[in-house]
Amino acid sequence: MNKVLPLAVLAFAILAFATLMLVILPAAQFRTVEPADGLEPYTAAEERGRQQYVDLGCYYCHSQQPRSPDQAPDLQRGWGRATTPADYVYDDPHVLGTMRTGPDLMNVGARMPSQGWHLTHLYQPRAIEESSIMPAYPFLFEIKQNPGENDVVVPVPAEYAPADGAQVVARQSALDLTAYLLSLDRTYPADDLELRDLGYDRTEAR
Amino acid sequence: MSLTIGTMMALSFVVSLIGLAFLIWAVASKQFRVDQSDAEVIFSGAEGEDHAPDDPTSFGFQRDAEPGEGTDTRHRKLIFALIGFGTFWLVLGSIFGVIASLKLHLPDWLTGSAPLSFGRIRTMHLNSVIYGWLSLAGIGVAMFLVPRLFKTPLRGVNLAWGGLVLWNIGVAVGVYAIATGWTDGMEWLEIPWQVDILLAAGGACFAAPLVLTAINRNVHHIYVTAWYYLGALVWFPVLFVIGNLPIHTGVQGATVNWWFAHNVLGLWLTPIGVGAAYYVLPKIIGKPIYSYRLSLLGFWALALFYSQVGMHHLIGGPVPTWVVTLSVVQSVMMFVPVIAVAINQHVLWGSNLWAFKQSLPLRFVAFGAVMYTLASFQGSMEAVRAVNTVTHFTHYTVAHAHLGAYAFVSLVLFGTVYYLMPILTGRLWPAPRLIALHFWLVAIGFGVYFFSLTIGGWLQGLAMLDASRDWLESMQLTQPYLEGRSVGGTLMTLGHLLFAINLLSLVFAARRSTDAVDTATPATSAS
Numbered sequence: 001m002n003k004v005l006p007l008a009v010l011a012f013a014i015l016a017f018a019t020l021m022l023v024i025l026p027a028a029q030f031r032t033v034e035p036a037d038g039l040e041p042y043t044a045a046e047e048r049g050r051q052q053y054v055d056l057g058c059y060y061c062h063s064q065q066p067r068s069p070d071q072a073p074d075l076q077r078g079w080g081r082a083t084t085p086a087d088y089v090y091d092d093p094h095v096l097g098t099m100r101t102g103p104d105l106m107n108v109g110a111r112m113p114s115q116g117w118h119l120t121h122l123y124q125p126r127a128i129e130e131s132s133i134m135p136a137y138p139f140l141f142e143i144k145q146n147p148g149e150n151d152v153v154v155p156v157p158a159e160y161a162p163a164d165g166a167q168v169v170a171r172q173s174a175l176d177l178t179a180y181l182l183s184l185d186r187t188y189p190a191d192d193l194e195l196r197d198l199g200y201d202r203t204e205a206r
Numbered sequence: 207m208s209l210t211i212g213t214m215m216a217l218s219f220v221v222s223l224i225g226l227a228f229l230i231w232a233v234a235s236k237q238f239r240v241d242q243s244d245a246e247v248i249f250s251g252a253e254g255e256d257h258a259p260d261d262p263t264s265f266g267f268q269r270d271a272e273p274g275e276g277t278d279t280r281h282r283k284l285i286f287a288l289i290g291f292g293t294f295w296l297v298l299g300s301i302f303g304v305i306a307s308l309k310l311h312l313p314d315w316l317t318g319s320a321p322l323s324f325g326r327i328r329t330m331h332l333n334s335v336i337y338g339w340l341s342l343a344g345i346g347v348a349m350f351l352v353p354r355l356f357k358t359p360l361r362g363v364n365l366a367w368g369g370l371v372l373w374n375i376g377v378a379v380g381v382y383a384i385a386t387g388w389t390d391g392m393e394w395l396e397i398p399w400q401v402d403i404l405l406a407a408g409g410a411c412f413a414a415p416l417v418l419t420a421i422n423r424n425v426h427h428i429y430v431t432a433w434y435y436l437g438a439l440v441w442f443p444v445l446f447v448i449g450n451l452p453i454h455t456g457v458q459g460a461t462v463n464w465w466f467a468h469n470v471l472g473l474w475l476t477p478i479g480v481g482a483a484y485y486v487l488p489k490i491i492g493k494p495i496y497s498y499r500l501s502l503l504g505f506w507a508l509a510l511f512y513s514q515v516g517m518h519h520l521i522g523g524p525v526p527t528w529v530v531t532l533s534v535v536q537s538v539m540m541f542v543p544v545i546a547v548a549i550n551q552h553v554l555w556g557s558n559l560w561a562f563k564q565s566l567p568l569r570f571v572a573f574g575a576v577m578y579t580l581a582s583f584q585g586s587m588e589a590v591r592a593v594n595t596v597t598h599f600t601h602y603t604v605a606h607a608h609l610g611a612y613a614f615v616s617l618v619l620f621g622t623v624y625y626l627m628p629i630l631t632g633r634l635w636p637a638p639r640l641i642a643l644h645f646w647l648v649a650i651g652f653g654v655y656f657f658s659l660t661i662g663g664w665l666q667g668l669a670m671l672d673a674s675r676d677w678l679e680s681m682q683l684t685q686p687y688l689e690g691r692s693v694g695g696t697l698m699t700l701g702h703l704l705f706a707i708n709l710l711s712l713v714f715a716a717r718r719s720t721d722a723v724d725t726a727t728p729a730t731s732a733s
Binding site for chain 2: 002003004006007008009010011012013014015017018019021022023025026027029030031033054055056057058059060061063065067068071072073076077082083084085087088089090091092093094095096097098099100101102103125126129131132133134135136137138139194195196197198199200
């Protein structure tokens with residue numbers, strides 16, 4: 001090869017082709033998908049909590065994409081049915097995740113509907129599950145001697161409670177994050193199943 | 207919306223057609239023809255002659271060698287600065303990495319503030335080593351090799367200095383932004399797009415001098431290393447701009463995310479590593495690569511197949527079957543370019559083991575080249591659905607990522623830096639034993655890291671697929687393997703500190719005699 005231009009043009013063309021296949025065609029196929037029936041837009045508090053979820057990097061350890069029963073026992077574990085693009089219409093940025101260092105959270109709001117549970121778990125995961133390796137997030141909480149009337153006091157077992165009888169109170173960021181987690185509920189029926197990866201389906205004649 | 211997408215599709219189709227026409231023209235007019243004799247353009251002697259092995263550390267300087275042949279002082283300092291700043295990011299990024307690793311088995315350590323929480327430290331690690339270390343050191347190596355390959359001085363050295371400043375500010379602000387929670391929130395694309403503008407401007411300042419140098423070349427044939435570099439110069443800007451446009455949402459954002467992230471590996475980091483290995487291996491040994499024609503296949507097959515593998519990150523996910531399957535097929539097709547490169551590189555150093563034993567830089571580069579073959583084979587297998595269903599969502603993937611980005615690209619870069627610095631500065635490494643120690647620290651450290659996470663990740667995946675076992679078991683059983691990873695990562699980090707010390711020792715060794723070198727050689731020996 002002796003010329004720069006043909007090399008550059010062909011290299012560009014190959015990438016343009018890949019972009020057509022992996023970026024543009026999928027976008028054409030499901031960028032216009034309607035939200036699934038039963039999927040609600042996030043409220044302001046939930047959206048703020050979602051921002052916490054993203055900037056604290058929760059999605060590096062938790063996926064939000066249950067697999068189909070033909071591939072894995074996700075449904076049996078209570079993580080929910082396999083998802084489709086219609087379940088993610090309000091997600092920006094996406095948080096599908098690539099790791100399950102922690103469990104899948106697509107339906108954690110339906111599986112764990114208690115605000116108190118989430119607040120305790122965020123303050124100190126080991127107060128709930130001794131072997132947990134999830135980070136504690138004490139900076140989402142403050143310690144108060146005399147919580148006010150509007151303060152949400154977090155139930156913490158004595159072992160992890162602050163000394164001298166002070167109380168753990170949730171900051172707004174913890175309440176928002178919990179609101180987001182509680183909103184994660186895709187238990188309604190799936191829309192547009194043909195838009196997800198059916199490569200593991202055992203039923204023929206699709 | 208449909209009009210926009212239709213227009214874009216038509217545009218891509220036309221671009222593909224033009225590309226095809228170019229290919230036909232280029233083949234017909236023998237633009238892409240290569241001969242085995244072309245493989246010898248990197249040697250200074252006549253064709254077919256025996257060439258002396260070229261590695262000052264092991265074999266002494268070549269007879270008529272001048273320090274930094276074809277470079278002037280500013281250019282030499284530029285290369286040194288690029289590699290120096292790259293090494294700074296390597297050491298810093300490694301420390302972030304070790305902290306993140308420790309946190310996975312010491313979850314109550316350093317929990318007091320958000321910037322130190324796992325999700326942020328882990329991300330600061332990735333962005334420091336990818337955009338700081340690998341990109342800067344890779345560009346530094348390119349700034350050294352491209353003028354040599356084209357036998358002409360580097361053009362636009364001042365512009366490249368500007369690029370260095372902009373790029374470093376971009377990475378620093380980007381990593382700081384992640385620490386404070388300002389992120390675009392997609393893996394590999396976390397640096398806020400506003401900050402990415404700095405990186406894009408800096409990247410353009412790096413690209414222009416390299417392209418200008420290529421246009422002003424004084425050689426008839428473009429050597430294979432430069433194909434990879436020129437390809438990367440076309441690919442990375444396109445990827446970076448499209449990936450960072452703040453318009454992608456929902457599942458569509460996920461497809462762009464993984465199209466981008468895997469192409470950063472395939473069309474940016476891989477060309478940096480393979481290109482350097484294609485130069486350093488034959489140059490140190492003094493013999494051309496095994497089959498130069500095969501390298502042509504290796505290059506174009508890489509471009510064609512690697513660019514479409516990204517969706518294997520979404521196997522079993524909420525994206526259409528066809529696009530996932532396309533990426534699985536292309537991932538398996540990657541055996542073609544990888545075997546082509548493997549034959550060319552491994553036959554060469556494998557049949558010249560005397561050089562492997564004597565030359566430390568060669569040992570790094572050859573080890574890295576083998577890791578490229580293994581990482582790619584492993585990657586192709588991981589994309590197969592039956593394997594992916596076990597390894598996806600586990601630490602197995604993390605081990606694989608480090609086999610590619612670390613054991614392959616980083617080791618090739620270490621070796622290339624150890625090779626080029628004496629040539630650039632005219633000074634020998636003051637303590638070659640520390641180079642050997644660096645090699646063994648990172649080789650053993652990486653071995654511990656890789657096997658820990660590979661075994662732990664596989665067991666984790668099997669446990670997660672077993673409905674009779676509680677999910678919690680799949681997490682608990684990884685504990686000893688995560689601790690093993692911290693041990694391996696710490697050894698690697700110590701190796702990186704040694705690398706930084708070696709570079710510093712050369713600075714101080716060089717500083718004492720810079721004037722002497724400059725006056726002893728005919729002023730700025732541009733050819």
